[in-house]
Amino acid sequence: QVRLVESGGGLAQPGGSLRLSCAASGFFFSSYAMSWARQAPGKGLEWVSGIRSDGSDTYYSDSVKGRFTISRDNAKNTVYLQMNSLKPEDTALYYCAKGRHSIVILTTNGYDNWGQGTQVTVST
DSSP states (O other): OOEEEEEOOEEEOTTOOEEEEEEEESSOGGGSOEEEEEEOTTSOEEEEEEEOTTSSOEEEOTTTTTTEEEEEETTTTEEEEEEOSOOGGGOEEEEEEEESSSSOOSSGGGEEEEOOOEEEEEOO
């Protein structure tokens, strides 16, 4: 079955960096778009970034554009999220999600499998 396992979360200072990873298994990874979403305390799930199945196109929400970079390694069945210039408002539980198709859908409705999440906390 589909399995998505996130890692790399933790505590960072404002202006700092973290790199999230999501190891995928149970499906043909290189055929599907992948995305990251997050849920801050007391808020709904927010789509953050997505990448096409072959890695040729990437997309970002306005809140992270210019600071976060998504990438994938289809040989390793892994998708990454490099987060730079972190802000306290980036504090959230970050989820990896498998798309239904090869193209990226810019909402959380476009995904059929989700990981358990990794916590990111940005604070002094």
